[in-house]
Amino acid sequence: MLKFNEQQQIDDIQGALALRPDVEKIIDTIWEKGFDNIFYLGIGGTYASAMQAVTYINGKSDLPAYVQHAAEYYTTGNRRLTEKSLVILSSVTGTTQEVVVAVDEIKKIGATLLGFIDQEGSLLAEKCDYVITYPAPGTEQLKFFMAADRLMNKNGDFADYEDYYGELEQHLAKGLVEAEKQADAFGLAFAEKHRHDDMHYFIGAGNHWGAVYSYAMCYWEEQSWLRSKSIHASEFLHGTLEIVEETTPVTLFLGEDEQRPLAERVKNMLPRICANYTFIDTKDYPVAGISEKYRGRILSPLLMHCVTQRIDAHVEKLNCHPLEIRRYYRQFDY
16 A cells, blocks of 8 residues: 555554543643633634544533644734633644744743644744644644643543543554554545546535545645635535535545534535545444544544545655655745
């Protein structure tokens, strides 16, 4: 399989899960100190992951959790973000310009900053109050959700927290690589069909909305230079629906959380107006050892990532376009 190192991916997931004691220690310390609300801060891909984490918390807890876009914060501010707030962020390089500026402003307020920063000693690593360093691609969502899970456990919203993580630690890594193997043939067929689309619409809801937003922008547009648009399933029937025709390429992500009915509503509508649709449903990817009741938590978004990774690997090869190349991003100041 293209760009697939089974053992490395297993090791990466197991390594991320092994961070749980560190996450728990930090979250427990912050819990004892007290906070008034939680902000997940990001931009681009990290903003997408932040949306997923907050949607997840909002569906399962009464903890006040919000998404904060870094650039919007340092231009507009947010009066709900106070010296008692907990701010959670993630960065691969630890140097993302907009996040650094936002963090500088947040530090003036005095909020508590927890950073999952992959680059030790980087600007953001130095600025955060608590830092966890684990440079493994594809584990950002898992780390964000681990913090959310511990917060909900402390809040009394996740009584079977230990059972859940027992299953993840034993079965998640292997289950994800098996799902990616299962998705490879689909990924190739999808790439062959859609790698030259003039425009492609991606739709999703719930904790898959962040994945849709990120996939269209960060993967298709930024990395593959393919025009795309992300649409929340709840809004599709109130806008984009009108420009869909028989040949319009549309892909729907179907997850397994509380907002699945919104995606199913789109699934029921699309075949009536379009003949170029694709449904990617995480229910099609079984994972042995993970209880059905837990699939709508982190497993479903990670399974979707397994599928889209196969698409990307084949698009990259077929289009002869390395995903690491950028025309503009970080190529000059702007």
